Amino acid sequence: MTTRIFAPSRREILAGLGASAAGLVVGGAGPAVTAQLALQARTATLALRPGQPATPIWELAAVSRPGTVRLRRGDRCEVVFRNDLPAPLAPAWYGLDGGATGDPLRGRAPTASNAAETSIISIPNAGTLLADFRLFEDGLKLPARPLPIISEETKQVAVDRDEVLLIEEWRLRPDGTALPPGRDPKDTTSLYTLNGQTSFELRAAAGERLRLRFINGSQRTVLAIKLENHGVQVMALDGQPAEPFPARNGALVLAPGARADAFVEAATSAPFLLHDGKEARRVGNLTVSGTLERRAPLAPPQPLPSNDLPEQLDLKGSLRFDVALGAPEGAWTPTANFSTASAPAFRARSGRTVVLALRNPAPLTAIFHLHGHHFRLLDRLDDGWKPYWLDTLAVEPGQTQRIAFAATSPGRWLVESVVADWAAQRLVRWYAVE
Numbered sequence: 001m002t003t004r005i006f007a008p009s010r011r012e013i014l015a016g017l018g019a020s021a022a023g024l025v026v027g028g029a030g031p032a033v034t035a036q037l038a039l040q041a042r043t044a045t046l047a048l049r050p051g052q053p054a055t056p057i058w059e060l061a062a063v064s065r066p067g068t069v070r071l072r073r074g075d076r077c078e079v080v081f082r083n084d085l086p087a088p089l090a091p092a093w094y095g096l097d098g099g100a101t102g103d104p105l106r107g108r109a110p111t112a113s114n115a116a117e118t119s120i121i122s123i124p125n126a127g128t129l130l131a132d133f134r135l136f137e138d139g140l141k142l143p144a145r146p147l148p149i150i151s152e153e154t155k156q157v158a159v160d161r162d163e164v165l166l167i168e169e170w171r172l173r174p175d176g177t178a179l180p181p182g183r184d185p186k187d188t189t190s191l192y193t194l195n196g197q198t199s200f201e202l203r204a205a206a207g208e209r210l211r212l213r214f215i216n217g218s219q220r221t222v223l224a225i226k227l228e229n230h231g232v233q234v235m236a237l238d239g240q241p242a243e244p245f246p247a248r249n250g251a252l253v254l255a256p257g258a259r260a261d262a263f264v265e266a267a268t269s270a271p272f273l274l275h276d277g278k279e280a281r282r283v284g285n286l287t288v289s290g291t292l293e294r295r296a297p298l299a300p301p302q303p304l305p306s307n308d309l310p311e312q313l314d315l316k317g318s319l320r321f322d323v324a325l326g327a328p329e330g331a332w333t334p335t336a337n338f339s340t341a342s343a344p345a346f347r348a349r350s351g352r353t354v355v356l357a358l359r360n361p362a363p364l365t366a367i368f369h370l371h372g373h374h375f376r377l378l379d380r381l382d383d384g385w386k387p388y389w390l391d392t393l394a395v396e397p398g399q400t401q402r403i404a405f406a407a408t409s410p411g412r413w414l415v416e417s418v419v420a421d422w423a424a425q426r427l428v429r430w431y432a433v434e
Contacts, residue, residue, distance in 0.1 A: 033120065035077040038064035039091060039147070041133055042084045046145075046196055048170060048178070055170075055178050058085055058144040060133055068164050069149045073126040073307070080118050083111040087139030093121065093149070094257055095129035095239035095391060098372045098409025110136060125307035126153040127239025128164075128213045128259040135416075137426050138336040140180045143170060145196070146217050151239075158299040159211040159263065160292065163202065167225060167254075167274065167283070168193050169218030171422060181219045185422040192218075192274055192283055200284030204266040205292035209301075211235070212262050216254035220422050221276050222365060222394050226251040227286060228270040233301065234388075236261035240374050241304035242388035251275075255367050255394035256418075263301050309374060309389060310406045318353035318404065321346040325358055325366040325395060325417040332417060332427035345415055345429045348407040355404045360395040365420040368393045372413035372433070375405035394420075407433045 040063045045054035062069045063082075071077055083089050088110035111117045132146035148164045171179040171188040179188050194200035204210060216223050226232075232247040237260050244263075252260045272284040323345055326332050331342050348354045355378070360366040369392045376385035377393065378401075385404065395401050410433045418426045 031076050033076050033078045035071050035075040035123075036064065036080075037062060037069065037071070037077055038080045038082070039131065040082045040084060041089050041091075043142075044145070046193070048172060048191055048193070048198060049176055050198070052176055055172070055176060056142055057178060058140065058142045060091055060131055060145065060147040062147060062149075069147065070152055071123050071149065072152045073123060073154050075123040075151075077121045077123060078118065079121050080116060081111055082116040083113055086113050086141070087136065088112050089133040089136055089139065091131045091133045091147075092135050092371075093129060093131050094369070095125075095127055095259065096121070096151075097124060097374060098411060098413075123151050125239065126151045126305065127236060127241075127307065128215065128261055129239055130215060130217070130257065130259065132257075134181075134219060135335055135426070135428075137180070137182045138334060140182075143178045143180045148213070148215055150213070153305050155305050157211065157304065158209070158301065160208045160298070161204070162211045162213070164195070164213045164215065165200075165202075165225075165272075166195055166215045166217045167223060168196070169221050169223075169276075179422075181422055182425050183423060190276070192223075192276070192281060194272060194274075194284040197284070199282075200272070201287055202272075202284065203287050203289070205290045206266060206268075206288050207292045208266040209298055210264045210266055212264055214252055214254060214260045214262065216256055216258050218256050219426075220256060220418065220420055220424065222253065222255050222367070222420060224251045224253045224275040226273045226275070227264060228273060229268060230264050230266075230270060230286075233263040234260060235263055235301075235304050237388045238374065238391045240307055240309065240389035244301065244303055245387070255392050256420075257367070257369060258390075258392045261304070310408075313376060313385070313404050313406060314353045315355065315378075315383075315404060318355045319346070319348050320355045320357070322357045322359065323415075325360050325362070325368055326419060326427050327361055332429055334425045335428050338428050338430075340412060340430055342429070344412075345431045347432045347434060350407055350410050350433050352407050353404055354407050355402060357400055357402050358393070358395050359400045360397060362419050363397050364424075365397060366395045367416075367418050367420065368395060369416040370403075370405070370413075371415065372409050372411065373405045373407065375403040378402040378404055409433055
């Protein structure tokens, strides 16, 4: 393990990124470590063209835990991150809110190439998370894969099986190489994979209750995923439990980076259909054979255990701010140019409710991501909210959406904005909870 070298040109961006890692701290005393995880940023290949050579990509891999990475709510996880790619990188953890024992003001530079770092990450909530170094798009020479991470509930959930379904988008050049986002996609072909496969197969027995954790791992496109001929009961969004509700027409609409947990009772073989706003594509299949026999029947589905987010938000006494997504006058900047010396999007006192009016002046859908907190999507009349929490939201062209959150995590936090265009740059700002 080498000593990590700080890069001054990147130090300030990690003042926000360190906060988004939910209590990320380096060294120092603290409660006992209860889990360990070794992560590696490395080169890899993916078979995207049948009968053709595999496509080179970058990926974030869990080298210490084969298969799906599973932690547990309340863990204090020692993470060793090894960067074997030719660019300074750092993983951001999407879905973790600020940890009370963390130091969210600590500025952190990305890990240098061919270097490693050990850090401690608190896991304050259960849910579907995503670790991802693609925030540093300016340094990516190839498109990269994120890493799904499951934080399990401390109480058992009544399902037979728990599966991650990671949807990813690729742009292939005629020579078979893949184009990273933020570049002009001229002369490329769009391609989607499910769990890294162009034709994914999930096998189940009839009557098996599946918890399917859908993740839109694409970086620019709002996608709808549907399992034909099955009821899909939404149980959680963006890593936070929701009041269960059926997906409309069995389809889940997910912004880039968004996650949705759904319960499905396997009944019959059926395709997974993906729609990107232009056409529907078959990206996989649920293959059902046989019948599941149990010693005792499963309990009826119940709402997932709460992560203890506030039940009520004080909208009347809230602080209110207007945020124009990606607008030049709004001080948005590419991550490479980010500085906390820039004006914050807003400041709030700890404990206050914050209401943001997110306005999209662009002619394309804009995707907004809030680090450090989950938010409620407010009703149009601003007199209530939807029965779920989010950390990612797609705002249509010319529209304004209002969100509210309880500012419970002091620190400086990032907000992200990118329009649904492969060539668009990912932009960031920061906000302060004091």
